[in-house]
Amino acid sequence: MTAPSEEAGARIRKAVAGLPADKLTDPEAVGRVVPIGAVLGPAALAYVVADDFQPAPPAKLRVEELPAGHADLDRLEQAAGAEDAGEAGLSEITSPAFVLRTDGQVVAAAGYREWPSSTAHVSVLTSPAWRRKGLARATGSAAVRHALAQDLLPQWRARVPASRKAAIALGFIELGFQLSFQLL
Structure with missing residues (x-):
């Protein structure tokens, strides 16, 4: 806690x-x-070490690197909606963003925020129209590869079953659950 x-x-x-x-x-x-106010979760917490990482196969679309806070990430968050954007936490990443574009628009992105104890808290967001096509796995894979190269332990927090499935496909192992809340 x-x-x-x-x-x-x-x-x-x-x-x-x-x-x-x-x-x-x-x-x-x-x-x-x-007495609690706003609640986030519950969500599964999963981790992966380098030996267990299963990178996504090369995507048809090229994963591009953008700086954290790039305006194209804001547009993706707007397209996804406030609830999904808040859940993903893409606006809080400290790493580069790893993105996929279609017709010039970012349709999926991932990155991570470095947390204490050398943890990389992974954030992944896909535009609603582009979900269930493996894009979260592709961008998440790039973010995890980058985190591992920095000697960080990637952590994937997922509430949505599709997100949990993407993490497991990358070799993450669920080790627990999290509930975040605001005290009143």
């Missing part, structure tokens, strides 16, 4: 102490013992 302060952490630990482990990622169960 992470919390904004030691005091908040102690308050949360005390409140959830009586919950069974399988309920710690259930927003309704946690909300009954802790």
Whole structure:
């Protein structure tokens, strides 16, 4: 568990102490013992090491590298909608963005944000019209390859089954689940 302060952490630990482990990622169960606001998740947390990484086969479209914060990423987020863009977290990446274009438009992108303990939190977003075509796997593969080359441990957080499937196809192993919430 992470919390904004030691005091908040102690308050949360005390409140959830009586919950069974399988309920710690259930927003309704946690909300009954802790006053929570906005919720993100639950989501599966998966990790991959270099030896287990299964890169995506070369795509028909060329994966291009853009700097984080590039305007084309903003346009992709707008096309995907606020909820999907927020879930993906592409606007928070610190790595380059790895993108696929169709007719000049970015239709899929991935990158990562470097977190403590040499973790690369991978973000992937595909335009709704282009989903289920392997584009998340292709861009995610490029981001993971880059993270591994930087000696980082890639982490893939996925709530949506298609995203979980893309991560598993790349060799990620689900090791747990996460629930993020805002305290009231």
